[in-house]
Amino acid sequence: MTASDTPSFYRRILDNLGDGVLLFDKTLTLTYINMPGEMLLAVSARQVLGARARLVLPCGEQPVEPDLRHAMETGISLTKRNVTLVHPLHVITVNLHISPITEDEATGVLVQVQQVDRHLRISMEEQLLAQQNAARSLLRGLAHEIKNPLGGLRGAAQLLERELQDELREYTQIIIEESDRLQSLLDRMLGPNKLPQKAWLNIHRVLDRVTQLVQAEVPAGVRIVRDYDPSIPEIFGDADQLIQAILNIVRNAAQALGMHGRIVIRSRIDRQVTIGERRHRMAVKIDIIDDGPGIKPELLNHIFYPMVTGRAEGTGLGLSIAQGLISQHGGLIECSSVPGNTVFSLFLPLEEDHEASVPGLGGR
Template sequence: MPSHPVATAGSSYKSILDSLTTAVLVLGDDLAIRYINPAAESLFEASLTRSRGLPLQEILVDSSEALTTLYAALKNGQSYTRREAEFGLISGARLTVDYSVTPVSLDPTELLIEIQPRDRLIRISREEDIISQQETTRILVRGMAHEIKNPLGGIRGAAQLLDRELSDDGQREYTRVIIDEADRLRTLVDRMLGPNKALKMAATNIHEVLERVRTLIEAESKGRVVLKRDYDPSIPEFSGDKEQLIQAVLNIARNAMEAAFENESPGSNAAPPTITFRSRALRQFTIGHRRHRLVCRIDIIDNGPGIPQELLQNIFYPMISGRASGTGLGLSITQSIIGQHRGLVECESEPGRTDFIIFLPLEDNQ
């Protein structure tokens, strides 16, 4: 096997590369792996011992674009840089990375690849956008609610006065319609504003929350949905409002149930409606711009048809719904409740799999 630059340059250079947080690979002219540093081992879930001598595509599947770039670097002897490229791993995970390829002038030529993962930065940027959008939406809704509720109160009051003056029951029926519709509109505006009660913080077990929601969905679906559990028992209790969190998770689970029911269409050979409740503990995790020592991740996964891409970016806005019968308020309320707990809700969706992800910091939320 040909020696690689790290070996021939001496142990001091290998020590430097091993200490880098940037993932580094060295490939031979046959694109077989000669060396990967610990950062690359972690990124690609492959050790140097197991991967040395393997073709690159053994650890990076679905990387035809990268292979084209590498062959071009070998042929032309030029460096190349690619931004936000996507790599697929054997485990099924997908990575978004920036990478640079540099030919090393040895005999034969080898390639030095430096890789910077972008997924975390992209996620943080996306979360900051979500938080900013939610705050903007909250300000707009509050302003709109104020402008609606003031004249609405006047309309309702005038209808009540008119109702007292009328003696004809047929005419009073019209004033009652005005009063009822004014009340309905006020209720709708209040729901758009989300929970207005202060959180009642107490020691909360997230699995008690998930089990309550699971029981409710089982009852509401009359056993038509397969409910799976995949819990991490190591997650500790945290300070939260249990009832509000149940409502937040229930809003998502009900949407998941409705989506999963779409698999029951007559003549369909699709899998039975299924919802999975999953919990995991994450360490040193960033939500928005704030880093937390310990975070609980909750996944609520359904096997419905998925959310159209044109809706996916806006589903947490009030009045946005993918169903004709939906009000578009459930997810907005959920995001508000989780936001009050300093957490965040995200969604990933593709045909046959939609995953709503709740991140909740497990430090004291007081």
């Protein structure tokens, strides 16, 4: 029972599952791991094939090997829930579904690794998208109701200006200017009103442009560090809109830091990403990380709503606009924050047809 015994067709099926699948032989040595398993455990097959189960699935004080051995000896499947796997680089909570496998004279055990917080994340994403859509619909209706009387108010001020003496026209000018300011604010609240003009582009050129713009604005004590994965292929998107979305987030990070701090802009490939109701085999993940004071817990679940801000001088529109722009690209922005580590993660799905043409990404 080795990986070479598995036909390539079935291997592709296993690589497209959302959960990790691991196969151990009768000595509890790993003989197969699918691609989601590699991503979930943050390992490569080359590193762990041939390793014992206790090293692949380190469960701390409750080792997994006795359960694997019990399943093989009794022929009974079992499930271990909320198991904490402690790896050098990360800690994850999973459910382990353990099934004995017997084929001819070979004996082994199949372990399905299901990340518990992944399902919570999917639920949160769906809730976030629903909230965004509801807020945007509400705003559009509200803006429509405000724009009509606002236009009438401006027009009346222009007519009145023609009839007034010069020394009184400054008052009508104030009405006109304030009407224009409110109109501009409404337009910004609604975000871009045009569809993205998409083309194939290098996401790192977008990130470099954002870095260049922000670097010219921030104090000398703020450092911007770029951490790119050079293997990321081109994506299909609107460069100007992506620059605007990412720029809004990086500027927010810079403003949170003040005079000193560090911003890291990191790009990676993420696999088996669920956005809304659709699961994507691969997506580009852009992390914008700062070591500032963090976002207040009471604001964290509402920061993508318009007019929500943690700064007295902020408008609360930057993140809402950024989420809308990324949403137009089929993506999503998430945020986690504790003092000293705030992370905004942008997910941009890779086009399926483009994946197949990129060596090492598709066409397996």
